[in-house]
Amino acid sequence: MRRVFSFCHMGVIRPAYAVIMTDISAPLFSFGIVADPQYADVAPRPDMDRYYAQSPGKLTEAIDVFNAHDLAFVVTLGDIIDHGWDNFDAVLSCYDRLRHRSILLPGNHDFAVAPEHLTEIHRRLAMPSPWYDFAIGKVRFVVLDGNDVSLFAPPVGDPRRDLAEKRLAALQEAGAINAHRWNASFSDGQREWLAKTLDAADASGERAILFCHYPLYPQDSHNMWDAPEILDLLMAHPSAKAWFCGHNHKGNYAQLGHTHFVNVKGMVDTQSQNTFAIADIYEHRIEIKGFGREESRTLALSVSADTNHSLFRSG
Numbered sequence: 299m300r301r302v303f304s305f306c307h308m309g310v311i312r313p314a315y316a317v318i319m320t321d322i323s324a325p326l327f328s329f330g331i332v333a334d335p336q337y338a339d340v341a342p343r344p345d346m347d348r349y350y351a352q353s354p355g356k357l358t359e360a361i362d363v364f365n366a367h368d369l370a371f372v373v374t375l376g377d378i379i380d381h382g383w384d385n386f387d388a389v390l391s392c393y394d395r396l397r398h399r400s401i402l403l404p405g406n407h408d409f410a411v412a413p414e415h416l417t418e419i420h421r422r423l424a425m426p427s428p429w430y431d432f433a434i435g436k437v438r439f440v441v442l443d444g445n446d447v448s449l450f451a452p453p454v455g456d457p458r459r460d461l462a463e464k465r466l467a468a469l470q471e472a473g474a475i476n477a478h479r480w481n482a483s484f485s486d487g488q489r490e491w492l493a494k495t496l497d498a499a500d501a502s503g504e505r506a507i508l509f510c511h512y513p514l515y516p517q518d519s520h521n522m523w524d525a526p527e528i529l530d531l532l533m534a535h536p537s538a539k540a541w542f543c544g545h546n547h548k549g550n551y552a553q554l555g556h557t558h559f560v561n562v563k564g565m566v567d568t569q570s571q572n573t574f575a576i577a578d579i580y581e582h583r584i585e586i587k588g589f590g591r592e593e594s595r596t597l598a599l600s601v602s603a604d605t606n607h608s609l610f611r612s613g
Contacts, residue, residue, distance in 0.1 A: 327369075328370065329370050329371050329372065329577050329579075331375065332562075333561075333574075335354075335356070335357050336348070336565070337388065347568055349567075350380050353565055357389065360572065369398045369576070371401050374400070375510075375542060375543055376403050376545065382410070403423065403425065404451075406450060409451045416452070416454075429441060440492065441509050443488065447462050449462045465483055469523055475519045481522060481523055484528065489531065493535075506539060507542065510543050516552040539599050540557065540558045540560060541559045547563060548563065549573075574592060584599065
C-alpha cells in the first residue's frame with residue numbers, strides 16, 4: 299500500500315546575507331540549486347546531524363521559494379534518497395509542485411537500492427542519459443555522473459566494479475585521503491566525452507557550468523578518486539567556469555585557475571535549518587544567493603579571448 303506523506307511548511311527563509319552590488323541590472327537568467335536531500339523514512343542520526351525524514355518538508359519549502367522566482371531550471375546535485383527504492387516515490391513527489399524544469403543527477407546514496415534496480419536509477423531521475431549537456435544562450439551546462447566507476451553503481455558483474463576495486467586499492471596504497479568506498483570516478487568514456495564537450499565550448503566561445511555529485515577541489519576526503527585527472531582536464535579548457543557539487547555536506551568553496559568549485563551544503567543535515575541557493579547568471583559573474591545555511595557568493599567570470607562573446611549572441 300502506498301503511504302501518504304504530509305509535510306508542513308517551515309516558514310519563510312531569507313538569504314543567508316545580502317550581497318551589496320553596484321550593478322543592479324537584471325541577470326541574464328537564473329537557476330535553483332539543491333544538494334543532498336537524502337530522504338529516507340527512518341529515524342534521524344543526531345550523531346551525524348542527519349534528519350532524513352525532514353527533507354521533504356525542507357524541499358517543499360525550497361520549491362516554494364523557487365516558484366516565486368523566474369528560473370530556467372532547478373538542479374538537485376545527487377543523493378535524492380539515503381537508501382531504498384521505495385523512498386524515491388515520496389521525495390520525488392515534492393517536485394510535482396515545481397513550476398520550473400527539474401534536473402536531477404545521482405549521488406552514491408541513490409544507488410543504495412536492491413540490485414535489480416541499479417540499472418533503473420537514471421530513468422527514475424528522468425535523465426535522458428547518464429551524462430549529457432544543454433545550452434542556454436552561450437552558457438553550456440554539463441550534467442555528469444560521478445558514480446560511473448564505483449563499487450556500488452554498476453550492476454553486479456559489470457567490469458567497472460573490478461576497475462573500481464583497482465582504483466581504490468591504488469589510492470589506499472598511496473595513502474590518499476579520498477580513498478573511501480563511498481567515493482567514485484569517471485569511466486574513460488565519460489571523461490573523453492567531457493573533453494570533447496569542453497573542446498566544443500572553447501571553440502564556440504561558450505562558458506561551461508558543470509554539475510556533478512562529487513567535489514574535485516580543494517583537497518578533501520570526499521573528492522572523486524580521479525580528481526587530479528579531471529582538474530587537469532578543466533584547467534586545459536578555459537570555457538570551464540564553475541563546478542557545482544554536493545556530497546560533502548559541510549559545503550566548501552575554492553577557485554583554481556579560471557574555474558570556481560562550489561560545494562553546496564547538504565539539505566539532510568540539521569533538524570530544522572534548511573539550505574539551498576539561487577544562482578543568477580550575469581555577463582561576467584555568477585551571483586549565488588544562499589538561503590538558510592547556504593552562503594552567498596560572487597563568482598567572477600574571467601574574460602579572455604575565448605570568452606569575449608556575449609552570452610546570448612549566436613555564432
